[in-house]
Amino acid sequence: MKTAIVVDSTAYLPEELLEKYDIYTIPLSVVMGDETYRENVDISTDEFFEKMAEMDTLPTTSQPSIGDYILLLESLYRDGYTDVISFHLSAKISGTCQSAISAGESVEGINVHVIDSQVAAYVQGFLALYAAQNKDEMPLEELIEHVEEMKKKENTNAYFIVDTLTNLQKGGRLSNAQALVGSLLKVKPILDFRDGMIVPYEKIRTKKKAKKKVEEVFGREIEKHQDKNITAVVIHSNAEEEGRKWKAELESLYPHVKFTLSYFGPVIGTHLGEGALGLGYTTFDVEVD
Template sequence: MKIAIVVDSTAYLPEALLKKNDIYTIPLNIVFGESSYREGIDISTEEFFKRMNESDSLPGTSQPSIGDYILLLESLRREGYTDVISFHLSAGISGTYQSAVSAGESVEGINLHVIDTEIACYVQGFMALYAAQNKDKKPLEDILTDVNEMKKKEHTDAFFIVDTLNNLQKGGRLTNAQALIGSMLKVKPVLTFEDGKIVPYEKIRTMKKAVRKVEADLETVFEKHKGKKITAVVIHSNAPERAAEWQKHLEEKFPDVLFRQSYFGPVIATHLGEGALGIGYTTYDIDTAE
């Protein structure tokens, strides 16, 4: 048995970390007008934000085509892989998971095990890293059992703080009136995942108060899991300085937690907008060193 690990591009794992752990990626697409771009391949995150800010309407997003996924699976089969564990952003917000399932049914000679992580970004990457780092140490069935347990909220979770309501309004998730009132009140929605869907967690005035609310809840969680190796990641939407400042503060506040920094790439940032912050964590033992 030879196992390959695949993760979709919305995990936004560093290239060095992907290479070190022999993890393959399948890109989602960002669409401006009639042109489609594979995120991380055809368009950089910097170029994406520039084009999005110059546009009156939001770009579109789409999951990988089944054809692209089939090509990846056939390539892995030729390399001698017998099984693939594929990790994808929540099926509650994207059709990527279902595309992977369909692709697996179309390719013979290789077994595809598709995981709906029920979350997104670097936090879904935690699960891919765990599988990659244990695929030669544990039986396949044990790894599948572990990652399905790992995605439960008591082990892995995330919070996202939206800085601007513009993208939510452009995307039809807020009316113009709601966006105007929210902006006037400086409302910063805090979001999380429940049953694979993004749901409101809190609505707080000012980014500073929203960050402190998230920190207070993290303190409760980290205290509950004291003694475990907790890995956390600060995620930003084109706001690296803000993320670095928050990460430094968190490292001082929670010295026993290992913190990393990541970003919201084009597909996720399309919906959250510029300036958003996020934080996710896992209590499972993984190595995130590049």
């Protein structure tokens, strides 16, 4: 038995980690005008935000084609893999999980175990990293059980602060009523994932207060897991300086937590917009360097 770990591109794991832990990726795409770009393949995150700023309409996003996924699985089969654990952003906001399932049913000789992370971005990446770092240490069935336990909200969670709900509303990831309330009050909404859906957690008047609220919630949640090695990630949407500053502040508040910095790339950035921030964590021991 030989197991490959696959994660879709919206985990935004750095290339050095993908190479170090032998993790394969399948890219999602953004459609900008008449052009379709696979994120981190045909367009970089910086290029994406530059192009989006010049557009009058919001880009759209697209899941990987079943054909692309089949090509990846066939390549893994030729390389001797018998099993694939494939991690994807929440099935409630993307059809990527279903594409992976359909592709797996189309390729003989390799078993595809699709994991709906029920989250997105680097928090999804925690699951793939854990699987890659432990696949040789435990049987496949046990590893999948661990991952399913890991993805439960009490073990892996995330909060997002967005400057505006407009992108989420236009992209159909949040209801019109929720977006309208946010725009009228000019709030900085805090969002989280609930049962795989992006939902409002709380509406705060300013970004500074929103970050303070997330810090407080984060502190209460990790206090329940004092015996665990907590790994956390600060995620930014084309706001690296702000992300680095917040990470430094969090490191001083919670010195026992291992922090890393990530970003929202083209697909997730399309929906959250520029200036968004995220804070995610897992109670499972994961190496992020």
